[in-house]
Amino acid sequence: MNHLLNKTRGDKVIWTLVVLLAMMSLLVVYSSTGSLAYKMYRGNTEVYLFKQVVFIAIGLMLIYFAHLINYTLFSRIAQVLFWITVPLLLYTLFFGVKLNEGSRWIRLPIINLTFQTSDLAKLALFMYLSRMLSKKQNIIKDFKTGFVPVIIPIVITCLLIAPANLSTALLTGATSMMLLFIGRVRMKHLFLTGLVAMIPVLLLILSAVIQHNSNGIKAKAENRSRLTARVNTWVNRVETFMYGGNSQDDEDNYQVNQAKIAIAKGGIVGLGPGNSEQRNFLPHPYSDFIYAIIIEEYGIVGGAVVMFVYLIFLFRSIQLFRKCPYAFGAFLALALSFTLVIQAMANMAVNVNLFPVTGVTLPLLSMGGSSFLFTCVAIGLILSVSRYVEKSELKPAVQSSPENELS
Template identity: 65%
Template sequence: MPSVEGAGGRLLTRTRGDKYIWGIVVMLAITSLLVVYSATGSLAYKMYKGNTEVYLFRQLSFIVLGLAVVYFLHRVNYTIYSRVSLILYLISVPLLLYTLLFGVEVNDASRWIKVPVINLTIQTSDFAKLALFMYISRQLSRKQKDIKDFKKGFLPIIIPVCITCALIMPANLSNALLTGATSLLLMFIGRVNFKHILLVIAVAMIPILIIVSVAVTTYDADKTDNTKASESSLTSVGRFGTWVSRVQDFIYAGDTEIPYQVQQQNIAIANGGILFGRGPGNSLQRNYLPQAYNDSIYPIIIEEYGLFGGVVIIFLYLVFLFRCIRIFRRCPYAFGAFLALALSFTLVIQAIANMAVGVNLIPVTGVTLPLVSMGGSSFLFTCASIGIVLSVARNLEQMEGKATESEQQESTVNA
């Protein structure tokens, strides 16, 4: 009977790709387990009659499944993703449409569809983003000769981006903006004409300026509950009222009562002190902070692990981005290079947005902290993205190994 140690050794020998990225994934997964267990302890106690380990084992199962997804996808040759990218993108569009029309509604937004057999809700925008970045990476790699041309190079890339962002926007404006920003950044690196990119930015700024203008013009400092007033007067236009109220909360936070979520985030950060925080499991604000285990997990990290813990998390994401940029620069094939860069950009930009909300630098967005927030479909799609990045790194490692081997053989023959 083969030993567990032997099986583990074989697994390690079959694990390839960037070791730093593997290390970052493991470190963030361990952090997630600790922080989610702490943030959900009181909730689990109330919901499950004293059983505080329910969410711990749930998160552990998602981490194990997520690591399995990373391992499986990193073993797949990344060129396959180029072949299936169009099919995945064409699947994502009707999925987004179905979600808008018939999706599960949570917090006045249809972002999820429910899978009947496994009873799991899936946020289709996560799948759509993954499919979109595969597809535009393929388009950028195939159209480098015509990339400066508006019809031949620009339109085939920007049209899928606009369709996906337009379908995500009604339910999740912040997610649509982050997806669009990542796509434009990738197009800039892919040598798309800068004038065309500026044109897209100018058009995208129109709805943002409309929201800010309405927020400023409809704000009334004398109203004791301005948020509810603005939402109730604009609820007939989808989530427009929610967007306006979040902008008002952010701009006028000092003029009226600070929004409850921002208050609790600030208290959590203040409780953390300067360096090492209150210690693991000692958060006080987890009992009061909305979505402490999900959207607002970064303030809980700072409360329990202090400034040191908050900086370490930022450092890990920046190292992840640096290693992916290194893969981009070393990869000899354009598709793999663009794919690694696109998926790293979307994860790091999402992480920065979540942390910026946590310290009240930008309005509330509702995006999770990748690999740290409590598990779900978002966690699994994040793992899928990292597995694909590691697939590019693994193939690059194999090519460089073969090149080194042939050089050694050639030098031996010459000797």
């Protein structure tokens, strides 16, 4: 153990935040899954707790081993990894495991486990974007040779993710635009891209308004294609967010109302650990709506602490961006921290009804799965950059420029 601790490097604050979130995850996941585990496993309420312990242990190992790898290696494999994810997303779209008329997962043979390919695609995209931005800084303001090569991977990834998971595609696109802005892409190029991206969003809002004004008549999904059914799901969610839904039987409206009840019961200081009542009624209290359970048990104070932890994480990553002497590491740390914090803020916004219902989880706090493990890999890469920055500050005289050596 001492040997492992001695080899652990990187930003100590980020390490502390990761461990803190993992410990909080154990408490909240155990609380939110107690009733479900009792029903599913004949009174054994610790099943999901043990599973979460395993996921956290594996996740921490992934962070540790990833942070030991020189981050410049990821620049070398970024291009290959990105183009591997494209056929994976296509396969998931047509042959993946179906849920709510959408395919988000693929099942791995032999071990019979599923993982969400969009998580891998996001990681690969931000690694690839960081590489491209670091290499094209001298020509990044040129539309043909600078902007087009970096916007094409974003468009491909978002279009392939969107049919099954529109919220993830929108968050990925928003994070990418922020990264391009920091990467000195011309504002007029970003503005035009934003206008094009807003067209489908405005169409969804318009469809929700039309549907609501038509007395909320929702066509049955059985006779429609999968894509048409997904569009109907998106429209219904926007309509529920704008107008509150058409009835208490509406699933999204039910989730939002139960989350509101949980938050109202929590008040300022909450009901206390393990005392949640809405976990028995709120769908997915251990994943999509875990933040509502946190507020119910720990109050607004607990919810504010969680938000503050993510903001500190982002602040430390921004400091890495400013300290890192090489562009790839700086962009990589910033991109991965942006995507984690933006996802966290989106999840919180959904829970407090500031954003339409989505399927995004709360990083490091929601119950473990492929998203949890890919989040840990991303944090490991951030700490790898931090480890190099730490070394460069100790030995400034022997710095080299590994990025410039990459082809």
